[in-house]
Amino acid sequence: MNKKRTTLKDLAKELGLAASTISRALDDHTGISQETKEKVLKKAEELGFTRNSIASSFRKSKTLTIGVIVPRIDIHFHSLVISGIEEYAYKSGYNVTIFQSRDSIKRESKITKILQNKMSEGVIICLGTETTSYEHFEKLNRMKIPLVFYDRVPTGFEANKIIINDYESAFKATEHLIEVGCKRIAHIGGSQSTGIFKARFEGYKAALVKHKFPMEKNLVHFTKDLSYEEGALVAKKLLALKSRPDGIFCSNDYTAVSAIQVFQKNMVKIPQEIAIVGFSNYPISKIIEPHLTTVNDRAFEMGMAAARLLIRQIEEEEDIIQTEIITIKTELLIRESSTR
Amino acid sequence: MNKKRTTLKDLAKELGLAASTISRALDDHTGISQETKEKVLKKAEELGFTRNSIASSFRKSKTLTIGVIVPRIDIHFHSLVISGIEEYAYKSGYNVTIFQSRDSIKRESKITKILQNKMSEGVIICLGTETTSYEHFEKLNRMKIPLVFYDRVPTGFEANKIIINDYESAFKATEHLIEVGCKRIAHIGGSQSTGIFKARFEGYKAALVKHKFPMEKNLVHFTKDLSYEEGALVAKKLLALKSRPDGIFCSNDYTAVSAIQVFQKNMVKIPQEIAIVGFSNYPISKIIEPHLTTVNDRAFEMGMAAARLLIRQIEEEEDIIQTEIITIKTELLIRESSTR
DNA sequence: AATTAATATGCAAACGTTTGCATAAAATTT
């Protein structure tokens, strides 16, 4: 019975050639005659031969595989990034192995060990919330395995990073509210210990400063994880104020959506009485009524950029250790929630 | 310089033992003394040795890797399934390599070749829309690589399948509308050439029959891909009817949500005047007002089940070729859109 | 004390490819 798959040697025996010749013929090496190449190709087709890439990887110490570590795959942002990574990697002949850290530093660390053993040629990472030390990544660094971080990137750790300009995006979003005539703009922010949410708050502040608006303490609220529920709580607080805001810049779309709903239930008209801007362009932003003005963070493009950078570093000849920080352009998608 | 990573042989030399002994010690083999095991473990730690799993895979012809082919990763349903797959695989010591077919049969076919060469030990697949012949999968079958299909599964091709009972779920959803008092129930369906959408329509019909409701042709509308936009179009048609329906069973949540919005804009009260039920439990179903009653298709559990079945088949001793079809239980999540 | 059984370790081949170097044959130059 045909127990085993055909190998180079089988092909060689069939054709009366050496295995090395077959290997080179399949690689379209110069130095192998056209005639032989054709014979080999034909026979390979006939016997259904395909290279055992594990053996090849082993011999060449090249796996053509990159690893991706994300907190969770089922978060839309990450699934978009992964989609971008897969797309670029596929076209470059690389495979993508995915891992979820589920925000556990322990699991994240174990995954880096697996990737090391499996000889991943590079790794793309979005840090979990628990991660504040980077020893496990330094280990990969020492093994000369290129790393690219995106979104939640390490601070105080030199590394390749793909980010968006959160500060500027927030600045523009807030300025947009000012431009449509808002006079008192509130902010629903995320945890200030997370870089990106801090930057969004700073951008918001800067826009107020530029336009000489006062910063009103009771218009700024930080949430733990920008959840739908927290957004509703904050919205209720804003609603209860003697003098309500007439615009809100939210650090994500979930809180923006729940705010819209809270106000609507209380007969506050959006955008007439309060204009709202979100962040991230979640699918829901195009569905909620009124459609939500939001910042398109171009997750797919982030993924593509991360893969491109990583693969470039993998294939680079010289290993002058260098890191790159790439900022992806965002765009403000103006929709009805802020159009007057 | 420490150019290369430490190998078993390095360890062996350091300890004055044979490589085989080291290998066995690290495997916690019986037949290696406790003393030696400890020595080896300590030295391994000291030199930062970890097995080269490529070499191991090569020697053992076991890669501990499974492949996943989905049309697109950024569709929420698939990202949830993948999340389930990764979760189960991780706990079983397997890695997950993902590929997007982007609904191209050509790409799907090329991916199967890659998986074959890379010695994936099994593959989980959701078919692309173009796929109607299964030769590329038969090839994997012949190589004894176990396959598990989910959601969009092949017809007329014996294979492992993870599905939900679309017929029964739709039946129950429709019956629920009847129970809350709906007398004339419409249906927004998907392409009837796709098995799952056909089954949902059949389930809807069966519930009407059971309760002796007439099937009204103008209350049933099929869309091309159950998009948000198509849902709105159908809703407008239903709205224009001289005698409107008082309940709608939609084959997914997007159409259900857009129907809700169309009716609300036209001052039709949901659920009082029209009760609505969707399908799939998308995140938006918990956000839209009123919250949408929908069928939880348990995507995460489908992923877990797919991985469990696949890994069982990979590890099974006997290769009596057999296929399994596993049906995942759905549940009807009753929310405000159908509560009177 | 001699035999047997149990325990611990080593030897060497194998997995399928790739690659530097050698060699043989053909083509070109002297």
Place this chain on the structure above:
DNA sequence: AAATTTTATGCAAACGTTTGCATATTAATT
């Protein structure tokens, strides 16, 4: 015709593990 270059192919080692079998040592049984 001899020497040189070019072209095409083969040889054999190597990559790092694993594993069946052999062997050496110690312990247990007669």
